[in-house]
Amino acid sequence: MGITAKGTSVPNAAANSHTSTPPIEPRVFSTSKPPSLDDFKILTTESVPIHYPLAKDIVNNIPIYDLSAFSSYTADQLSALQDEWYHILLQGPGVFATKHIYTNLSLIDHVNDVYSSIIKQEAQQSGKKGDHFATSGSNSRIWNSFSKHCLADPTTFIEYYSNPWLPLIFSAWLGPHHRLTAQVNIVRPGSAAQISHRDYHIGFQSAESCEKFPKALQVASQFLTLQGAVAHSDMPLESGPTRLLPFSQKFEEGYIAYRLKEFQDYFLDKHVSVPLKKGDGLFFNPALFHAAGSNTSADVQRSANLLQISSAFGKPMEMVDSLPLVERTWEALADKYEKESLNDEVRAFVSNVAEGYPFPTNLDRRVPETAGMAPDSEQDLLLRGLKGRWDKDRVLVELKQMRDNSRA
Known part of the structure; x- marks a missing residue:
């Protein structure tokens, strides 16, 4: 029976219909009913980027932007640039690279010295230090490099985070009032690749916890963060720059799917990467399937300042005082x-x-x-x-x- 606005019982129309109606779908995804790998393959292989007029190039389906070309742009022109980035993150490949986001490489070198000091200091402290979808101890990692950098060297901190490109990129996806956190990762030669994954929020949940979040939130969570990285060293392909699967952020069941072996195997077979130079950047939708690559180089210490930016309406991964x-x-x-x-x-x-x-x-x-x-x-x-x-x-x-x- 149904209820009217005044509380009077009325016959339920569906119950009295002679025609069958489709059942109400479950509100959650489940690993007991695995997502379709075939659907995922179609999505990631048959999608192609549209023409992005302001991109310098497209490499492996990843648009590349040379930021040095936009230094004299007007506000309206910069807004058009943001329009392209927004489309890429939402409906396009889900990832773009930025050449020359930092042009003062001596600043990067000074900041690297600060990071080295922090790493040495923390190495002397007892206790296990975790890593991110990788074996603990295989890399050098600084959690909350944002705050630690400031407290160690305020001068370079101000110069580094006064970069106007950062809020322009962040706000293209998140709008105003976002919150920046950062973690440094240095991957040494011989280090293995990460497991392919999606990122914070739901990407950091266990499979059991992930299944409890309704489908709408599975999709909505990608709008709460933006993932980025600034290259603090040159990153040739042999050093293992981030592995990416363009268009995978559009797969609604992806937070369940990335945990399944058949999807991980497919990622290993189809992922792409772009080499970066010191001072370049990479930004992607947190729902994109991705993983840091294996460093097979002889001598490249692959170093990145990993940026995670949170919407005003979300909660950041780390506390910043x-x-x-x-x-x-x-x-x-x-x-x-x-x-x-x-x-x-x-x-x-x-x-x-x-x-x-x-x-x-x-x-x-x-x-x-x-x-x-x-x-x-x-x-x-x-x-x-x-x-x-x-x-x-x-x-x-x-x-x-x-x-x-x-x-x-």
Whole structure:
């Protein structure tokens, strides 16, 4: 029986129909009913990229963008560039490479020295250090390289994360107020490849847990993060740059499928890669089937700063405490602002080092001051501090007060 708006029982139309109706489909995917490998093969072999006018080249179905060609672009032209990236990540191959995202290679070298110091320091500490879809200890990895870099060397941290290309790429997929985290991975010669996988959120769940998430969330989770990497060394093919399976992000059952041996075997047979130079970047939909390759080179220490960017509406993989990062960088940032005003580099750094989304918060204590329902974010506060010429003590007091007022 059905119920009307007033609560009166009425005959259920489906129950009284003489024609059969299709059953309600299960809301979840299941490994007990494996996805179709044939469907997956068709999707990944018969799809081809459309023409992307701003791409310099397409290699193995992966569009390549030379960012040095866009340095004088207007806002409208940059928006057209973002349109292409969005289409690639959503409906296209799911991955694109960026040449010359960093052109100051001496900066990369200085940052590599900082990473080396962190790795040496952590190697002296006891305890097992995990890795990401690879055997622990086979590579050198720095978890939360973002915060550790800042605390070790604020000067190069500011220069590195003041790169305006980063928020332009991030916002093409995630919109505003995203949150950046980073992990360094150095893969030595002889290191084996990762297992093919999808990434955070659902990609980091166990198979048992993954099956509990409804189909709509399986698809929606890819919109909560963007995966990226900046090459901190040259990455010829023999060094094992990331293995990729273009168009695989479009397979709705992929978070179940990547765990199955037949899909892993197919990935090993059909994956592609693109070589990168130091300072290049690679960005892809987290639902793309991918894996770091095996380093068969004789002497290449393949080094990448792995970027994971989270939507304002998602939760990042690592906790980033903005307060000590601002404490270490505020004076240099204020000096940069005095010399350069509020240019793209200053805005880029603020967007990376502080939260842009003010929720969750306590709206009794943090009453919105605008027509909307959102109070100031950490980024709003830092920009106000730069414009107001606040000293370090004041900006830290204001940040602490914001945190205290946000608590339940």
